[in-house]
Amino acid sequence: MRLKAWLYALFLLGTPYDSAAQQLLTVRVTDIPHTHAGEPIYITGNFNRWNPAEESMVLQRHTDGSYGIRVLLEDVPSDRLEFKFTRGDWHTSECTAEGRLEGPRLAMLDRDTTIVCQIEGWRDDFPPSTASPNVHLLDSAWYIPQLDRHRKIWIYLPEDYATSGKRYPVLYMHDGQHLFDEATSRGRIGPIEWGVDEVIDTAAEKCIVVAINHQTDYKDRVPEFYFRPNEEYPEVEGPRYLQFIVETLKPYIDSHYRTLPSKAHTGLAGSSLGGLITLYGGLAYPDVFGTLGVFSPSIWLDHGNIEQELTTLTNIQNIHTQRYYFYAGMSENRLKPDSTFVHMHDDVQRAMGLLKKAAAPQLKLSVREDGRHGALYWREAFPAFYDWFITGTRKHVQ
Missing domain, CATH: 3.40.50.1820 (Alpha/Beta hydrolase fold, catalytic domain)
Structure with a gap:
């Protein structure tokens, strides 16, 4: 999946695009943990080689407290989208409310795809080791x-x-x-x-x-x-x-x-x-x-x-x-x-x-x-x- 590095904030929802090969991905995050306020949130996935800190992939914060991003994808194969959120590296990846990492979020792409998400926790807010005492x-x-x-x-x-x-x-x-x-x-x-x-x-x-x-x-x-x-x-x-x-x-x-x-x-x-x-x-x-x-x-x-x-x-x-x-x-x-x-x-x-x-x-x-x-x-x-x-x-x- 190749990304043609166009990034739009949510306030540009009306921006047109013409190519049938292009797919417009809109992502909104409506709820995040209260920790790490003000730090940037990145989206990463199989559209950018899983780079956890690509500057063009920073979500924009909105007055209602939500975050969002619009990404224009081009020449995307008919396949599932895989993605995660981080605060800039894998140690700050999103996780469950119990502090465990899980697999990527999944979605099927259409010509216009809107995804609404909630982030339960940040991995670095929990003890780094998950090993059993055994x-x-x-x-x-x-x-x-x-x-x-x-x-x-x-x-x-x-x-x-x-x-x-x-x-x-x-x-x-x-x-x-x-x-x-x-x-x-x-x-x-x-x-x-x-x-x-x-x-x-x-x-x-x-x-x-x-x-x-x-x-x-x-x-x-x-x-x-x-x-x-x-x-x-x-x-x-x-x-x-x-x-x-x-x-x-x-x-x-x-x-x-x-x-x-x-x-x-x-x-x-x-x-x-x-x-x-x-x-x-x-x-x-x-x-x-x-x-x-x-x-x-x-x-x-x-x-x-x-x-x-x-x-x-x-x-x-x-x-x-x-x-x-x-x-x-x-x-x-x-x-x-x-x-x-x-x-x-x-x-x-x-x-x-x-x-x-x-x-x-x-x-x-x-x-x-x-x-x-x-x-x-x-x-x-x-x-x-x-x-x-x-x-x-x-x-x-x-």
């Missing part, structure tokens, strides 16, 4: 010998861990910054976290979660999550990253915490490139990981390597006894490096077909009709995956 910092700078670098790692322990005497399944997850806490999360539409801790806090059956942060710079995250070299990344680090989890991290967790260390009670999960390395992790270590949570895997970036992997599998017997949970959104569409356009759910279904043909493990596919690529959708998909993970571990009580 989330603990395992190490702020864990040394990864396989990669010769340090990394922050988190651990979620069930509330009754100290007193129950029980042993628990373990779920290893990538991108730890985005799993538990809005204070450490960041994303295209704001710092929306997965809510993994809240899901397990309220679940009848608990597990331990070990969450590994990705590298601070997103560009450094990429080679760690590639398993096979490609033209863009002739040297990749995915095999050594997985080796760290299997040969260094998991032995430590199993020796220092009351875990159920068997394959049947050990899971690996991640999204996007983290979903891709999760899929490779299952195939490379089928004797270690019994359940794989593969959320929106970036197969489209893998230059056909995963398809090649799935057609040349070894250790078929161990893969056959694994369980793979795939999630994909019907609106996760991407431009590939070769300039062709792909639907990511098609990639997922093709990979599942190859995996079924090669080894026939237990497969589960969750598809969301309006699902797009981002933490908002993975957060909403995680509870069903967690139930499926726990159901699988329940069949192998130790």
Whole structure:
């Protein structure tokens, strides 16, 4: 969606426009929190690449206390409008009255579209951390010998861990910054976290979660999550990253915490490139990981390597006894490096077909009709995956 940076205050409601391709968006905010009076309010969305502080997107204040803006959009595809309000950055984003961030507001655009909104709260008026008390910092700078670098790692322990005497399944997850806490999360539409801790806090059956942060710079995250070299990344680090989890991290967790260390009670999960390395992790270590949570895997970036992997599998017997949970959104569409356009759910279904043909493990596919690529959708998909993970571990009580 492209914006042709025309901005009109509400008092210009009569301004004409001629092009049939143009769409006039009018937004009114009739109620806002009483805090931060006088500070500018911005609108941001999929019409301006989610810039939270674009100066042309400041709402105008009116004598009745409401705010408003008119934006002339041109060449807008027939699609839904996604937008949010901020006061200039994501830490000052709008939120619920309870202080939680939610997904974007949605509206269908017509030639003239008027939207009336109320803002319940501002995120920076609430405590920055949303992490459960059951989330603990395992190490702020864990040394990864396989990669010769340090990394922050988190651990979620069930509330009754100290007193129950029980042993628990373990779920290893990538991108730890985005799993538990809005204070450490960041994303295209704001710092929306997965809510993994809240899901397990309220679940009848608990597990331990070990969450590994990705590298601070997103560009450094990429080679760690590639398993096979490609033209863009002739040297990749995915095999050594997985080796760290299997040969260094998991032995430590199993020796220092009351875990159920068997394959049947050990899971690996991640999204996007983290979903891709999760899929490779299952195939490379089928004797270690019994359940794989593969959320929106970036197969489209893998230059056909995963398809090649799935057609040349070894250790078929161990893969056959694994369980793979795939999630994909019907609106996760991407431009590939070769300039062709792909639907990511098609990639997922093709990979599942190859995996079924090669080894026939237990497969589960969750598809969301309006699902797009981002933490908002993975957060909403995680509870069903967690139930499926726990159901699988329940069949192998130790």
